[in-house]
Amino acid sequence: MHALTIRLQDEIFALEATSVREILDTVPITRVPNAPDFVGGLINVRGTVVPLADLRVVFGMQRPPTDQDTRIVVVEFELDGEPLVAGILADKVHEVTEIDAGSMEAVPAVGMRWPPAFIRSIGKRGDGFVIIPDMQRIFRIEAGLDAAAA
Amino acid sequence: MTSTDPAETFRHEAAGLLEILEQSLLDLEKRPDDGDLVSSAFRALHTLKGSGAMFGFTAVSSFIHDFETAFDKVRKGEAAATAPLVAAALRAKDHVAALIADESAVDPQKGAAILRALAEAISAPAPNGSDWLVSFRLPDNALIHGTNPKLLFAEMQSLGACEILDRSVPVAPVGEIDPDFLYLGWAVRIDGAVELPAIEDVFLFIRDDMELTIERSDGGKQENATAEEAPPQAARASEVLRCEPESDASSSAQKDKTATLRVPAERLDELMDRVGELVIAQARLSQLAVSRHDPALVSIAEDIERLTSSLRDTTMGTRMVPIGTLFGRFRRLVHDLSRDLGKQVTLVTSGEETELDKTVIEQLADPLVHLIRNAMDHGIEPSAERRASGKGDTATLRLSAAHRGAEVAVTIADDGAGLDTARIRAKAEASGLIAPGAVLGEADVNRLIFEAGFSTSRSVTSLSGRGVGMDVVKGTIEGLRGSVDLASEPGYGTEVTLRLPLTLAIIDGLLVRVGSGRYTIPLAAVEECIELPKNAGEMRGRSFLDVRGELVPFMRLRDLFHADGEADVYQKVVIVSSGQIRIGLVVDQIIGNNQTVIKQLSRLHSTLKTFSGATILGDGTVALILDVMNLVGFGQKLEETRRDDVLARAA
Numbered sequence: 003m004h005a006l007t008i009r010l011q012d013e014i015f016a017l018e019a020t021s022v023r024e025i026l027d028t029v030p031i032t033r034v035p036n037a038p039d040f041v042g043g044l045i046n047v048r049g050t051v052v053p054l055a056d057l058r059v060v061f062g063m064q065r066p067p068t069d070q071d072t073r074i075v076v077v078e079f080e081l082d083g084e085p086l087v088a089g090i091l092a093d094k095v096h097e098v099t100e101i102d103a104g105s106m107e108a109v110p111a112v113g114m115r116w117p118p119a120f121i122r123s124i125g126k127r128g129d130g131f132v133i134i135p136d137m138q139r140i141f142r143i144e145a146g147l148d149a150a151a152a
Numbered sequence: 153m154t155s156t157d158p159a160e161t162f163r164h165e166a167a168g169l170l171e172i173l174e175q176s177l178l179d180l181e182k183r184p185d186d187g188d189l190v191s192s193a194f195r196a197l198h199t200l201k202g203s204g205a206m207f208g209f210t211a212v213s214s215f216i217h218d219f220e221t222a223f224d225k226v227r228k229g230e231a232a233a234t235a236p237l238v239a240a241a242l243r244a245k246d247h248v249a250a251l252i253a254d255e256s257a258v259d260p261q262k263g264a265a266i267l268r269a270l271a272e273a274i275s276a277p278a279p280n281g282s283d284w285l286v287s288f289r290l291p292d293n294a295l296i297h298g299t300n301p302k303l304l305f306a307e308m309q310s311l312g313a314c315e316i317l318d319r320s321v322p323v324a325p326v327g328e329i330d331p332d333f334l335y336l337g338w339a340v341r342i343d344g345a346v347e348l349p350a351i352e353d354v355f356l357f358i359r360d361d362m363e364l365t366i367e368r369s370d371g372g373k374q375e376n377a378t379a380e381e382a383p384p385q386a387a388r389a390s391e392v393l394r395c396e397p398e399s400d401a402s403s404s405a406q407k408d409k410t411a412t413l414r415v416p417a418e419r420l421d422e423l424m425d426r427v428g429e430l431v432i433a434q435a436r437l438s439q440l441a442v443s444r445h446d447p448a449l450v451s452i453a454e455d456i457e458r459l460t461s462s463l464r465d466t467t468m469g470t471r472m473v474p475i476g477t478l479f480g481r482f483r484r485l486v487h488d489l490s491r492d493l494g495k496q497v498t499l500v501t502s503g504e505e506t507e508l509d510k511t512v513i514e515q516l517a518d519p520l521v522h523l524i525r526n527a528m529d530h531g532i533e534p535s536a537e538r539r540a541s542g543k544g545d546t547a548t549l550r551l552s553a554a555h556r557g558a559e560v561a562v563t564i565a566d567d568g569a570g571l572d573t574a575r576i577r578a579k580a581e582a583s584g585l586i587a588p589g590a591v592l593g594e595a596d597v598n599r600l601i602f603e604a605g606f607s608t609s610r611s612v613t614s615l616s617g618r619g620v621g622m623d624v625v626k627g628t629i630e631g632l633r634g635s636v637d638l639a640s641e642p643g644y645g646t647e648v649t650l651r652l653p654l655t656l657a658i659i660d661g662l663l664v665r666v667g668s669g670r671y672t673i674p675l676a677a678v679e680e681c682i683e684l685p686k687n688a689g690e691m692r693g694r695s696f697l698d699v700r701g702e703l704v705p706f707m708r709l710r711d712l713f714h715a716d717g718e719a720d721v722y723q724k725v726v727i728v729s730s731g732q733i734r735i736g737l738v739v740d741q742i743i744g745n746n747q748t749v750i751k752q753l754s755r756l757h758s759t760l761k762t763f764s765g766a767t768i769l770g771d772g773t774v775a776l777i778l779d780v781m782n783l784v785g786f787g788q789k790l791e792e793t794r795r796d797d798v799l800a801r802a803a
């Protein structure tokens with residue numbers, strides 16, 4: 003899998019490289035009152051308003067304020083048959099790399115710090131692990147889209 | 153340039169022409185004598201035939217050729233536009249539409265059957281042999297201008313057998329007669345074989361000021377019969393001339409055609425996007441110019457601002473479509489439904505000129521179809537029942553549109569039986585929508601018809617009664633961020649009002665600050681801004697403001713948005729309204745007016761009802777746009793609870 007690796011707190015996550023549209027320095031974030039924390043912000047990406055998602059909320063991580071390493075990864079992917087553009091807040095962006103499909107493993111049912119439902123698989127890279135999140139499921143559940151559809 | 157499929161171009165053109173044809177036919181049913189309508193239908197047919205053949209739609213053009221032949225008889229006055237003819241012509245029009253959509257899917261037998269019906273309708277009443285009855289009266293000063301009636305008679309006589317009838321016209325008393333004045337009018341009977349245009353030509357140069365009617369007369373009529381006394385069937389079988397010679401009419405239609413341009417909708421959308429970006433860039437320029445204190449730059453920025461705002465208005469104007477284009481489609485629906493249901497219904501429309509954004513109009517079509525079907529199927533009673541309750545046989549269905557503040561209200565009202573609240577209640581209890589014996593007001597019970605899966609009709613008809621429909625209507629309108637109002641008076645009818653926000657791509661907004669966040673309020677909804685009085689009492693826990701003697705509920709946006717930081721010492725209230733209801737929004741600071749480009753919120757935020765969208769400010773940050781209608785709804789609830797409180801105290 004061709005992937006962009008980012009750091010969220012002390013974990014490395016891999017986003018599918020084909021879904022990444024661009025990487026931005028931090029921009030002013032507009033808070034959306036009463037929205038779920040996960041998608042509590044809006045940013046201006048060259049004239050379009052894009053929701054900003056914070057995966058750290060989903061994985062129950064701490065959320066320190068932005069620093070000089072913070073970046074916004076703009077991703078575009080299919081969600082329920084329609085394209086969705088969103089910004090993902092990353093504590094640091096590492097690199098575009100190849101993750102060997104053979105090294106990817108299913109999520110162990112026990113012994114995980116993070117909610118397994120939101121993780122598609124875990125890959126190995128060097129001597130560390132890379133978490134490959136299930137973006138579709140995260141956005142559908144965390145942004146309340148299921149509730150909206152019902 | 154994008155290359156376009158010629159067949160597609162034809163389909164676009166044909167859709168427009170078919171619509172003209174349908175409208176003319178429907179009008180013709182009501183005014184069978186109107187020569188304008190016959191010619192407009194004929195022109196549409198003729199153009200369709202020509203371009204159909206040009207684009208290789210041979211089946212279309214050959215069918216239209218026969219259709220046109222039949223219709224030409226009507227145009228020449230050889231056949232009358234009777235109800236059966238109009239019905240057959242409408243079927244033929246549908247057939248043409250089907251042929252254009254997909255030639256191979258249409259059964260040729262059907263086309264032949266329609267043509268037979270047309271031919272029958274044409275030949276049935278043959279007013280062919282009857283004579284023309286020409287009655288005319290020249291202007292008083294005709295003689296002074298040198299018109300000689302005798303020459304007119306001579307010219308008519310040259311056309312064919314001609315008989316001059318007297319036509320009694322009041323003449324001034326003998327002493328007051330001015331010999332230069334023409335007091336007389338005449339009626340002339342001309343042989344029926346004469347072509348209508350030939351008779352018109354006689355009056356070609358004096359047509360403007362005179363009174364002229366040319367009709368088919370009944371052959372066996374009395375010698376002294378006048379045009380006014382013509383029996384009704386003769387009048388129906390006649391063709392009354394109301395227009396200038398036809399060549400003029402068609403050239404004016406030609407002029408209209410060159411003045412309008414067909415543009416693909418997506419190009420307009422693209423243009424709107426570009427203008428939106430321009431507006432944002434211009435706002436940044438203005439901000440920069442002010443901060444640089446350079447008079448030259450400021451003056452350019454002001455020019456750009458003026459240009460941008462007029463460009464914005466023009467662009468928006470191109471997207472606005474009068475709602476009449478939509479109403480037109482429903483005439484056919486009502487026409488067909490009233491035949492299928494055996495109920496006589498007249499559709500009365502008003503406010504056709506009310507303009508709405510084209511995307512809103514498009515999405516409005518389905519809900520309106522549902523509502524009209526419901527009104528005709530359930531709302532309007534059968535004729536017998538109507539007579540019993542003292543109403544006329546013919547029911548009236550009113551479809552109207554009007555601007556109300558920042559909204560457009562579209563109303564569908566019938567004069568039928570009204571909603572049967574008891575039956576709705578029983579049905580709702582049976583299907584478990586409400587608990588048996590639940591205490592609900594009449595209006596609340598009536599609103600249950602908007603619930604999914606609700607239908608009171610005991611029989612499922614082909615039109616409605618499947619319990620889908622009203623909830624779809626509500627869903628679609630709410631999707632457009634509008635709302636649905638329902639009013640019903642038992643025995644007098646039902647009225648459904650769709651309120652649609654004027655949401656367009658760009659609006660004028662009032663920028664305010666709440667805590668550290670900035671928000672835009674649509675300016676059209678803003679009534680006034682006042683300072684929040686220090687003693688603005690939270691009356692018994694609820695907030696009301698005394699604005700010149702009226703109690704206006706207010707809401708602190710700081711609380712609603714959980715704003716951080718300290719509240720400003722001097723808070724302001726922006727009073728907004730929607731319809732009759734007003735509400736005050738307490739903000740920290742009013743920043744000023746700005747042009748707001750509305751950007752839709754993504755699906756991730758679609759559940760938030762307090763915001764209708766977002767916009768990008770001059771400094772590049774995003775600001776949310778408040779959804780006034782929803783906030784006002786919130787205020788309305790406050791108001792209602794207050795009233796209940798007052799009532800409870802009084803009791």
